[in-house]
Amino acid sequence: MKISYKWLKEYVDVDLTPKKLAEKLTMHSFEVEGITYQGEGLDGVVVGEILEIKGHPNADKLSIAKVDVGEENPRQIIFGQMAKMEVGLKVPVALAPTILLGDKKIEKSKLRGEFSEGMLCLDQELGFLKEGISITFFAKNVDNGTLIKKALNLDDVIFEIDILPNRAHDCLSHIGVAREVAVLLNEKLKTKNEKLEIKTSKASELLSVKIENEELCRRYSVASVGGVEIKKSPDWLKSRLESCGVRPINNIVDITNFVMFSFGQPMHAFDADKLQGKILVRNAQKGEKLIALDEKEYELTEEDLVIADEKNPIAIAGVMGGLETAVDENTKNIIFEAANFQGIYVRKTSSRLKLASESSYRFEREIDEELTLEAISKAVEMAKDLAGGKLQGDIIDIYQSPVKKRNIKFNFDRIENLLGMKIEKEKIFSILISLGFEVSEKDKEIEVLVPTFRKDVQKTNDIIEEIGRINGYENIKETPANIQMKSVIQDKTLLMETNIKKSMEGLGFFEVYNYSFIGEREINGSLLKIENHHELQNPLSEEFMYMRTSLLSDLLNNTRDNLKHRESFKLFELGRIYLKDDKEGVDEKKILSGVMVNKNQKKISFYDLKGQLEVVLEKIGIEKLIYQEIENPENFWHKGRSAEILCKKKLIGKIGEIHPIALNNFNLETRVVFFEIYIENLVDLIANTKSYQKINKFPGVELDLSVVFDENVKWGEIKRAINSADNNLIQGVEPFDIYRGRGLGENKKSIAFRVFYQAEDRTLTDEEVKIVQDKIINELEKLGGEVRK
Amino acid sequence: MKNKINDIKNKAIEEIKKAKTFTEVETLRVKYSGRKSELTNVLRGLKDLSSEEKKEIGELSNMTKQTIDSELAKKELEIKNEELNNIDEKERIDITYPGEKSEKGHLHPLTKVRYDIEEIFKSMGFLVVEDREVEDEFHNFDAMNMPKNHPARDMQDTFWLKNGCVPRTHTSSVQARFMEKNKPPFKIISLGRVYRNENSDATHESNFHQVEGLIAAKSGDVTVANAKSIISEFMKGLFGEETKIRLRPSYFPFVEPGFEFDASCPYCKGEGCRICKKCGWIELGGAGMVNQNVFEKVRFTEDEFEGFAFGFGIERLAMIKYGIDDIRLFHAGDLRFLEQF
Secondary structure, three states: OEEEHHHHOOOOOOOOOHHHHHHHHHHHOOEEEEEEEOOOOOOOEEEEEEEEEEEEOOEEEEEEEEEEOOOOOOEEEEEOOOOOOOOOOEEEEEEOOEEEOOOEEEOOEEEOOEEEOEEEOOOHHHOOOOOOOOOOOOOOOOOOOOEHHHHOOOOOEEEEEEOOHHHHHHHOOHHHHHHHHHHHHOOOOOOOOOOOOOOEEOEOOOOEEEEOOOOOEEEEEEEEEEOOOOOOOOHHHHHHHHHOOOOOOOHHHHHHHHHHHHHOOOEEEEEHHHOOOOEEEEEOOOOOEEEEOOOOEEEOOOOOEEEEOOOOEEEEOOOEEEOOOOOOOOOOOEEEEEEEEOHHHHHHHHHHHOOOOHHHHHHHOOOOHHHHHHHHHHHHHHHHHHHOOEEEEEEEEEOOOOOOOEEEEEEOHHHHHHHOOOOOHHHHHHHHHHOOOEEEEEOOEEEEEEOOOOOOOOOHHHHHHHHHHHHOHHHOOOOOOOOOOOOOOOOHHHHHHHHHHHHHHHOOOEEOOOOOEEOHHHHHHOOOOHHHOOEEOOOOOHHHOEEOOOOHHHHHHHHHHHHOOOOEEEEEEEEEEEEEOOOOOEEEEEEEEEEEEEOOOOOOOHHHHHHHHHHHHHHOOOOOEEEEOOOOOOOOEEEEEEEEEEEOOEEEEEEEEEOHHHHHHOOOOOOEEEEEEEHHHHOOOOOOOOOOOOOOOOOOEEEEEEEEEEOOOOHHHHHHHHHHOOOOOEEEEEEEEEEOOOOOOOOEEEEEEEEEEOOOOOOOOHHHHHHHHHHHHHHHHHOOOEEOO | OHHHHHHHHHHHHHHHHHOOOHHHHHHHHHHHOOOOOHHHHHHHHHHHOOHHHHHHHHHHHHHHHHHHHHHHHHHHHHHHHHHHHHHHHHOOOOOOOOOOOOOOOEOOHHHHHHHHHHHHHHHOOOEEEOOOOEEOHHHHOHHHOOOOOOHHHHHOOOOOEOOOOEEOOOOOHHHHHHHHHOOOOEEEEEEEEEEOOOOOEOOEOOEEEEEEEEEEEEOOOOOHHHHHHHHHHHHHHHHOOOOOEEEEEEOOOOEEEEEEEEEEOOOOOOOOOOOOOOOOEEEEEEEEEEOHHHHHHOOOOOOOEEEEEEEEEHHHHHHHHHOOOOHHHHHOOOHHHHOOO
């Protein structure tokens, strides 16, 4: 909310620089996010009168003006086509050399061969907070050369204050903020109508009001003002509104806005002569329509609340008035309305109609029911001063169940128990009283009566917060907590994840983070099914429509992007995927995925990635992996070069090349090897303890064999056959060469491998090794193997 | 004969001394110590001598051979050492030529900062927990004292899934899940991804990461003074011992009182610079004493416990720590960025 320093000072004496005041508010009340000094950067901007205009000889889109800026000679200034200029107009002129807001330097210069000694300025170039493109013109009687900040009265300071929902009840107004400032500075609030006596009735001859839904409309006050003259507001009022970022319209509308920004009470003015009969506050009928002040038609439902006359709705309660009954230049008699509507209702209607206003913003956040009369009588008073209007009859005020002040009682100890600091009773009392609370004490208890405007204060801790913040959090000393606790055992899965990531890093992988959202193009590109993905109701864009079910598409995008400046790399991500469970719910899984790519490598890097992945898994104690063809593989796998990874019969992941069709979809010409590991499935498999194995001192024997097999015999089968030959002496089998080609015949391969034999209790003899090797050969022959001599 | 032997010895010693190479030594070995050496030749005449003389000459020739062998060995070592002494020069390399690097991997900067944060809190006895990212409305909002139609819900731009679930807007939902299963006292932190329906720019992202912390114990055991201490210890751990913190009043529905906390700028030490926008402080996160309404939602007796909760963005910490000026880099997967960490 924008708060004007000048306006604020009407309600409270402030003897601080704006910066100091902002600091005080920020440390004790709410955050001042910005301070704007009006007139900043305008020291070299004056009123100038355009004396003549001619085209620029060398540029079609530029013109040259002679401008009287109050100096001896007029200045020559070149300008463009952003705003229409005419001889005789008085406009803001930046006199070169000067510096405008945002360090924009204006200097004497030559533009296509013609001199320019300044700039004709748009509002936006002067830092006026206005939308679009506009220019300020000055009246004939303003002297040329007058500083525009003087001509426009730009000597205010505007605070941008972030009022959060807890203080929106009482501080979305200048008086609200002034009340807070008064507490901080130990000053008195200077509101005039402090002991206002207003005569009210339930009805009058002129006006009669009926509230049909008291739950949604807690109070409704109206005043009839006759004989108003609609005209422009005086400058002081216009500048007040402009400082809050609101466009002045006419005196009556401006009064309603002024009152809102003063008190925080939204108001509305109807043209009394356009109303038919009495005023009703009722639920809308289904399908009922209203054209609001924004000139758009809204269709209402029974859940909406309207203000209506006997025929038609005339306003959407708390949100916006109707166009038909609006005040216009011919209006003579008006009705001011100040009401109190329930927040939830206003919020629902405003969000359903996508129609928000300063009024709905305040009602949604709930405001004090006690505000209406003060606000309406201020409006009546202003209408008399600024429009010559007279109050007709009494103010009508319907207020069935007046709010009661909340009463909160608690033990004094609670204050120290929560803040961790002892505060003197006297200090506590003075803080609460200055904030408008009524305080009494009884034994060890404090009893607090909360003013109606502090709707946020509901419980003990709310009161203690008031004491804490006004006293200052900087006065609370840092004290280590002393809580008796059992020892903390960290989560096994998280520790495992850390170990995995560190191993991946050690092996040369780059860790990436990708978004959880993906688009249809990514899903289709990675040959997955759209219907398996959770869709967002309100995505930011098409690329962010769905929750990912695989990390593949992100990693392929990363791969393609990085291949522009790298030839080979390895990436991994440990993230979540979001699957559908049987009830359309979200089944979140953690997944470790990685890719390996090398533009220059001709050999399949499947085995490189497989080997490195095994190192990572072995580091966390997951060994003895089985690889088998994927059952129902997703379409993105290269079916001849992919595998499921099992450990103790549990599926822990998949590894393989990505199908070139999918790669094409991501504009990748290089083969990519990919893996995914299901983190949750690892948890039960990780080895928690390791036990020492005695180091074998007896020498072992290594013997190599070279055996020819049919192409379709897999190493896994060969290894199993070798191991089945003997349970004790074979300690290891490793292949070291595969040969295909000349001398072997079609579809044959020769695999060379090394077997390591060792006994635990003796040095092996050649004979013993020979016996086992013969058994191995025997087993391999069963697989069709033929030993090469 | 004796003289002959001594002559051979002297001649051998002299020649060995002069030898410069292994080849020369080898030639001398053949000449003086081998089977066809001069000494062997002399000893051929031994058969003509008396047994006494035989013994005497035999001893002498043995000693002579030993002496020659030992001289040869000495010379050999001498030549070898000389060669090794010269090796430094002979084998000199260009030490500025690049080394053969093995592949270097990189953890993501957010992971690194996450580990830093975890280390500090673990050392203070906190348990690290995790929970769902896609939440139900209750745990993300209602349990956090943000009922439907409450304006506080406007403070977070929310994504919704078609099935009504919410990609969580804050890690605070973990608090509710943890407290449904555990009673105070406890100290936890939870780190993870959160979602806000905001267009991205240099300082905003729709996917980012938060740390959430919660301490709860019986009323009186957790205070604002303790809260200041925990935040302060953490900030010192992250930005250095001289770091100061301050609390400012603020509002989050799930705490009361609520604060925002700032740390003194680690770049200018509070003097004011570009990073802290000249104010000397850097806004880091939100905190507060747990709102009793939150405890009620997980069925704790009102006013039996007090808690302190805090939260902040991991990206923001990483940006300050490493001087990163665009939050979008974290999710761009660009190796030229990632290899810097």
